[in-house]
Amino acid sequence: MNLHTGSPQSEPAVTHDILGIKAASLRWTEAIDLLCRLVAERRFTRVGFINAHNANLATDDPSFRAALVDFLILPDGVGVDIAAKLLYGRMFAANLNGTDFIPAFFEALPGEVRVGLIGARMESVNAATEALKRLAPGHEFIAVHDGFFKPEDEPAILRKIEELHLDILLVAMGVPRQEKWVAHKIDARHCTLPIAVGALFDFLGGTVPRAPMWMRRLRLEWFYRLSHEPRRLWRRYVIGNPLFILRVLRQKLSGARG
Numbered sequence: 001m002n003l004h005t006g007s008p009q010s011e012p013a014v015t016h017d018i019l020g021i022k023a024a025s026l027r028w029t030e031a032i033d034l035l036c037r038l039v040a041e042r043r044f045t046r047v048g049f050i051n052a053h054n055a056n057l058a059t060d061d062p063s064f065r066a067a068l069v070d071f072l073i074l075p076d077g078v079g080v081d082i083a084a085k086l087l088y089g090r091m092f093a094a095n096l097n098g099t100d101f102i103p104a105f106f107e108a109l110p111g112e113v114r115v116g117l118i119g120a121r122m123e124s125v126n127a128a129t130e131a132l133k134r135l136a137p138g139h140e141f142i143a144v145h146d147g148f149f150k151p152e153d154e155p156a157i158l159r160k161i162e163e164l165h166l167d168i169l170l171v172a173m174g175v176p177r178q179e180k181w182v183a184h185k186i187d188a189r190h191c192t193l194p195i196a197v198g199a200l201f202d203f204l205g206g207t208v209p210r211a212p213m214w215m216r217r218l219r220l221e222w223f224y225r226l227s228h229e230p231r232r233l234w235r236r237y238v239i240g241n242p243l244f245i246l247r248v249l250r251q252k253l254s255g256a257r258g
Contacts, residue, residue: 014026014093016075016080016083016084016087016088016092017087018050018055018080018083018084018087018248018251019055019056019058019059019083019244019247019248019251020058020059020065021050021054021055021058021065021068021073022073023050023073023074023075023080023092024072024073024074024075025075025084025092025093026074026093026094026096027093027094028094028096028101028104030093031074031094031096031101031105032101032104032105032108034072035047035105035109035193036105036108036109036110038192038193039109039113039167039168039192039193040110040111042192043192044187044188044191044192044193045072045192045193046070046071046072046182046183046186046193046194046195046196047071047072047074047193047194047195047196048068048071048072048073048074048179048182048195048196049073049074049075049076049096049098049196049197049198050068050073050074050075050076050080051075051076051077051079051080052077052079052080052083052240052241052244053175053236053240053244054175054176055079055080055083055244055247056240056243056244056247057175057176058176059247061176063180064176064179064180067176067179067180067182067183067184068179068183070183071179071182071183071196074096074098074101075092075094075095075096076095076096076097076098077095077097077219077222078095078219078222079222079241079244079245080092081095082245082248083244083245083248086245086248086249086252087248087251087252095219097221098197098198098200099199099200099203099210102170102195102197102200103132103135103136103204106132106135106136106139107135107136109136109139111138112138112139112140113139113140113167113168114139114140114142114164114165114166114167114168115132115139115140115141115142115166115167115168115169115170116142116144116161116164116166116168116169116170116191117129117132117141117142117143117144117169117170117172117201118144118145118146118147118157118161118169118170118171118172118173119146119147119170119171119172119173119174119178119197119201120146120147120172120173120199120201120202121146121147121148122143122145122146123205123207124172124201124202124205124207125143125144125145125146125172125201125205126143126205127201127204127205127206127207128172128200128201128202128204128205129141129142129143131204131205132204142164142166144157144160144161144164144169145157145160147172147173147174147177147178154185158185158190161186161190161191162189162190166190166191166192167191167192167193168191168192168193168194168195169186169190169191169193169194169195170195170197170200170201171186171194171195171196171197172196172197172198172199172200172201172202173196174198174199175196175198178196178197178198179196182194182196208225209228211223211224211225212224222237222241223237225237226238
């Protein structure tokens with residue numbers, strides 16, 4: 001699907017519609033360059049990722065799917081590549097796995113930016129903040145808050161974020177809470193790029209181990225995660241992945257490609 005340039009969300013020339021979610025098909029360097037440009041030009045843009053699990057949740061939750069309309073969506077994982085191949089005859093230009101892509105983005109981002117981290121548990125927030133400081137020492141990384149705040153504490157947290165004058169806010173509250181929170185609570189007063197990052201803080205902080213590199217290259221990280229957390233993740237992968245492919249096949253048969 002070709003798009004005209006205009007708003008930040010419509011800037012990528014090519015998107016693929018996966019179960020009603022339009023995801024940008026960008027090469028690795030193109031995606032990094034786009035985010036760097038948005039920061040430099042202070043163009044407020046909500047950023048998120050789509051994988052098979054997110055797409056399943058959005059299919060079942062219309063409010064989640066509606067929230068994603070205002071996001072620049074990047075493809076994450078082998079599931080959406082299979083979907084793109086089935087629907088469009090070609091995979092996405094790159095797998096922009098957030099756990100690898102976000103650190104690479106900060107390494108490439110020029111100048112000095114202020115980045116806030118919110119979500120997960122506080123120990124993960126602090127550990128991820130320190131990891132990012134080591135990775136990209138030219139930027140300022142600030143541990144804002146954990147993701148388990150009470151509703152009555154939210155106004156003070158939002159004021160704090162606004163007062164920090166952030167360029168980027170990393171939000172790790174789990175899907176779909178993080179996307180809904182960004183969609184409904186975060187605007188240009190708070191930062192330029194709010195990015196929904198899932199379990200990134202746990203990976204960066206070492207709370208959750210990454211798969212060995214050979215498994216990542218074979219795109220089997222999902223299997224590694226399932227083997228380490230079967231009770232928590234079996235439904236997501238054992239039931240969710242086949243359900244996702246079934247839904248994609250239904251989309252193909254219906255001809256609904258966006």
